[in-house]
Amino acid sequence: MFDAITKYLSSATTPGEAGSIFWATIYILIITAGISLSVIAMNWLERKILAHMQIRLGPMRVGPHGLLQPFADALKLLIKEDIIPAEADKLVFWSAPVVVTMTAFTTFLVVPFGRTHAVTDMNIGILFMLGVSSLGVLGIIMAGWSSNSHYPLMGSLRSSAQMVSYEIAMGLAIICAVLMTSLQTGTGTLSMIGIVEAQASQHTWFIFKFFPLGFLAFGVFAIAMVAETNRAPFDLPEAESELVAGFHTEYSGFRWSLFFLAEYAAMLAVSSIAVTLWLGGWMRPFPNWLSGSIWNLAFSLFPALTLFVLAGLCLLGTARMPKIPQMKIQTVGLGIFGLLLGFIGLVLIIPGVRERVQDIYWFVVKVAFFMYMYIWYRGTFPRYRFDQLMKVGWKVLLPTGLAVLIATALWGLLPQISSAIVGVLP
């Protein structure tokens, strides 16, 4: 048993490539659980960060600093009454949240958390992610239509118009990155692992490639991906000041929580696309500049250090807890949580584990950056009006994407063009 595990872990392929159904299942379970956990964490972080941006405290009551608030919320949602409107289309109403959740989670099949840490590597990786995530909008439309109510219908109409508009700009930005993968080898690739390996072999993240061009393509994608996931400032499908709650107005309890789960899973999925295409995927920062065994060691200690800092913060919180009998359980709980984090940090120092975990760590850190940006946008920008939304999509992002695409193609062809000109000259 132990031999089988170590033998697999020392191989350098994903379970899909190795053809191992057992390990693929294990990976799928781990990824699904990890995403659900990070959605829970995001729920708490979003409320806390938004609160701090508005100089409030945020959730403080359930658990120390409201750490158990998301679990309490989840429990509340699970035992809430499940209401289906009398005039609703039952079958479509039932299947809508399932479709949304399934598509959001299926995209993670091809996300490479490391060279070996993906369920599988597909020849059409990025196309698969785009396709499956574009099916998610069907779930939103189904939810809005089947509720048989005006506000949800308006929400889903807005959602479908918005998704179709921004998918084009998103696709153009992605094509720029795919074009860049073909520069050295002559044939590009759509595979997610292949894209990161192309960045490794070209010694640059694609965001810095052809300096303003890679950055512009990334910018187009970064804007379009917020619109694709229906988040502020593009959250018109669920604009609470106009449409009550948009497409999920009629949903309650567990079905509503599925929509919530799917929204955050989709945010994680598009952030992973951005990280894979432009920010070097699982690669650590500065692989060229700060190279060498000492820097490798230093960067591989980052996961453990992060956990140590978190553990230190927890223990500091324990020490600063009010010394009254009512807070005793919370104090002890926070202390145990801090010690647990510290213990995980210690495990991550072990050389074998360290080597194995660092690529996952860097990928997750980059995705976490995008998740923080999502919260920051929500705390900063006012919502767009619908005509402004369409204007941004069609009149700004689409032409920019097209121009960047053409410029990238020309720049990539520059060596061939110049050699052709030199050949013609006498």
Next chain:
Amino acid sequence: MIPVATTFFFYFLAVLAIGSAIAVITQRNPVHAALALIVTLLALAGFYLMLYAPFVAGVQIVLYAGGIMVLFLFVIMLVNLEQNIREYQFNKQWLVGTIVALALGGLLLFVYRTGRGTFPTVFYQGYRGLEGDNTQQIGLALYGQYMLPFEIASLLLLVAIVGAVVMAKKRI
């Protein structure tokens, strides 16, 4: 990776595709029909995957299931459905229908009988090499060998787009 349970998946997808295709024409509610059509398209994408054409499967999902069907549903939601549901669903053209169905069936049978040799008897063996660079092969074929037909097709699409804009805009 060696395929598993191909027979099961083939029959599963076949039943799914045919069943949902029948639902497309029998459902009274246009939204239900459109949703059934999406299931058909997804089952077809599954077939493409089984035939080692992942790119075609991906394009099928992105364009048909994710793009065109979203627009279908968008339009259906905008029109008034109440009247549609009450109208008679099939028109009584059974004579013409039977002739067309027989002709199509005959054609399919003819193609199957004459071109049986061109169908691969074993699906995956020999196609393993293609799976690895399916997208690259299609790209090379489209932009190399079939450059002119490809450009003509894109010109056709451009004309269609211009036509749509002319028809939709009141004042040009």
